[in-house]
Amino acid sequence: MPRKRKNFEKIYKIISRCLIAVLLLCATLYYLIIGETDAPGFSHGDVYTAQDMEVHFIDVGQGDCTLLLCGESAVLVDGGEAQYSYSVLQYLDNHGVDEIDLMVATHRHSDHIGGLVGVAQEIPVCRVLMNDDNAFVDTDTRTEIEFLSVLETNDIPVDIARYGDVYAFEEMTLTVIWAGADGIENENEQGIVFHCQYGESSVLLTGDIGEETEDTLLAFDYDLQSDILKVAHHGSNYSSSYDFLRAVDPLFAVISCGYDNIYGHPGAETMGRLNRGVPYVLRTDTMGSIVFYCSADGKIDYSNGKDVS
Numbered sequence: 001m002p003r004k005r006k007n008f009e010k011i012y013k014i015i016s017r018c019l020i021a022v023l024l025l026c027a028t029l030y031y032l033i034i035g036e037t038d039a040p041g042f043s044h045g046d047v048y049t050a051q052d053m054e055v056h057f058i059d060v061g062q063g064d065c066t067l068l069l070c071g072e073s074a075v076l077v078d079g080g081e082a083q084y085s086y087s088v089l090q091y092l093d094n095h096g097v098d099e100i101d102l103m104v105a106t107h108r109h110s111d112h113i114g115g116l117v118g119v120a121q122e123i124p125v126c127r128v129l130m131n132d133d134n135a136f137v138d139t140d141t142r143t144e145i146e147f148l149s150v151l152e153t154n155d156i157p158v159d160i161a162r163y164g165d166v167y168a169f170e171e172m173t174l175t176v177i178w179a180g181a182d183g184i185e186n187e188n189e190q191g192i193v194f195h196c197q198y199g200e201s202s203v204l205l206t207g208d209i210g211e212e213t214e215d216t217l218l219a220f221d222y223d224l225q226s227d228i229l230k231v232a233h234h235g236s237n238y239s240s241s242y243d244f245l246r247a248v249d250p251l252f253a254v255i256s257c258g259y260d261n262i263y264g265h266p267g268a269e270t271m272g273r274l275n276r277g278v279p280y281v282l283r284t285d286t287m288g289s290i291v292f293y294c295s296a297d298g299k300i301d302y303s304n305g306k307d308v309s
C-alpha cells in the first residue's frame, strides 16, 4: 500500500474515534442533565438569578427554621431546638433582621419552637401564628411553657391558624392550607402547612406532617404546586408520598435535619422518591444553611447560606 494512503487511513481512524468519543460524551451529558431530571409527570423551567424574595433554610441541626424575607418584611417559621436560639439570632443579625413581622410555630415540638423562645426574648416580634392549643392531647412540655410565657411577658399578639387565612407582606402572601383538625392525636399531623407565593415563585412549608395529612391535602381543591418544597418531617420515610410529591411537583426540595441524627432522617425510601422526581434535592446537614432568591417572574436561584452570611 502506498505510504500516503496508509497515513490517510491512520488519520481517518483517529478522526472517527474522536467523533465517536464526542458523541458518547454528548449522549452521557444529555442523559445526566435531561434524562435524569425529567422524570415522568414532572416539568420544570430553567434556573436563573433573582433576589426579590429570599427563603432561608437556616441550619439548626435536627430541627426546622425558615426565614422568609421580602422587602422590609421578615417572617420566621420555627426556630430549631432552644440551643440554637443564639445562632438564629446571629443569623438574623447578619442579614439585617432586627424585627420579626410574623413568627410561625408550625407545632409545639422542641425542635421547632425551642429556638423561637430566645428570638422572642431578644428582638421585637409583631405577631405569632400557631395552632389551636385545644388540639393537643399532650400536657405542655417545658419548652411549650417557656414559649407561651415569653409571648405573654412581651405582650405579643397570637393568631390561631385557620384554614384559608392569608397574610400579606409586600408582594409576598402566605396562605394557611392546613391547621390541624379535631380528633387527630398525632401532634405532627396538627402542624400548620402554608403556601407562600411571590409573583410566580412559590414555596410550600409542611412542618412535620406525615402521609395522613398529605392525603387530606391531596383531597382538597387546592393547587399544591410549588417551586420549593420544605420536605416534611426532616425527610422521614412516613412523609413525602409519591402522590404528594407529584402534586407539589417542586423544582427544589429542602431537607432540614442534623448530620448523623438518631432518627435516621432523611429516610432512604424518601430519598429514593425525591431523587426520582425532584431535580434539586438539598440538605442542611450536608450543605449548612440554604438560601433561595426568587423573582416575581418565577426565576429562582440558590446558594449555600454560609457563603452569603
Ligand SMILES: [Zn+2]
Pocket: 063, 064, 109, 111, 112, 208, 233, 234
Ligand atoms: Zn420536627
